Amino acid sequence: MPSPHRRRPRFAAGCALVAIATALTGPAWADPAPSYEALLARLGQTPATLEADALFDAAEARVRQARVRPNPELGLEAENAFGTGPFEGYGNAETTLSLSQDLELWGRRGARVEVARAEAGTAALRRDLASVEAAGRLALVYAEAEAAERRFALADEALTVTIADTRAALTLVEQGREPLLRGIQGESEAAAARAALDEAQAERDAAFARLTAVAMLSAPVTSIEASLIDRQPAGAVAAPGSTPEVRVAEAEREAAERRIEAERVRSRPDVRASVGVRRYEAEDATAFTLGLSLPLPLFDQNRGNIDAARAEFRAADARLLGARQEAQADREAAEARLRASVSRVGAADAGVTAAEEAYRLSRIGFEAGRISQLELRSSRAALISARNAAVDARLARVRAEIDLARLQGRAPFGTSQ
Structure with missing residues (x-):
């Protein structure tokens, strides 16, 4: 079996290699990403808003077209020409x-215009x-990237x-105050921490890539300085009586009702004058003709x-009923989740403070030989878990604010659109 004296340099060398690798992992940061407010101001350039704007413009154009009267029809007709007998020639x-x-x-034109206006109102919503x-x-x-x-x-x-x-454990091993097993465990823990760092780096790079794509930035995002997850939510902003989904459902119901009237009008005869x-070539004379036709x-x-229009109206009415039933419950649930997430952030911050103090005391006790490495490892794991829980709590608060903002028809951490 190899002697402990041969194993100890291997542990020290392994830890030194991990430390060197850690020093090399820090990337050269480029310029930070624009703030959330700056990206929000450029929201009109995103594909989703550009598509919605284009659909609204199309609906407005159909309103203008609906107001236009049909074109008159010009006709030329020749009778009793190029036949036989007295009708030979012209x-x-x-x-x-x-x-x-x-x-x-x-009211055919008015009904058509009303349908187009209702559809344009729906497109605007x-x-x-x-x-x-x-x-x-x-x-x-943005919050996920941060x-x-x-x-x-x-x-x-x-x-x-x-x-x-x-390193502290290895020192105690060298002094004979800890068994060699503690050094092996420390090396294993360092390797696991290095793997966790690599995974966190991959997640960070992927989140930065998503932010770059969603925000349509020309340069890749490499860091974030203007924090969003530390910001207090704007949950107290006054909201309109109906959620955006309810207002859209109401507009769709109105448009469906207008289409019923338009189809009723279309069932009446289309009168043409x-x-x-x-x-008259034979008499070298002219006369006026007047006519009126209808099918x-x-x-x-x-x-x-x-x-079909009546059935579509019933469907739109059912959608509106469902949206109204869900709106109030969704808003109350979102407000409750936001309150809970705010409390969770406070509790997580208190947990981090306690875990930091516990780890500090554990480290002092370990170096003095009063507590074991297992206790130190436990306090370190608790500290890492508490810090990550604080990040998760802040991200959950952002998600709760996003849900409530959507129901209130506004941008998160902002005012109504």
């Missing part, structure tokens, strides 16, 4: 030039909802502390479209 022909126009009676959702997604990605950065810093600090504890001039609703009375 000498006895009758030529008629006419102009016909759809009169759009029964959906645009507002898309802006709120984009702001919430930005806040979440939390990942903090977890990486905590993992780096945990590795440093673990190496320091391992015409006026023209007729030329006979014997077969197509638009019953199917009317029934």
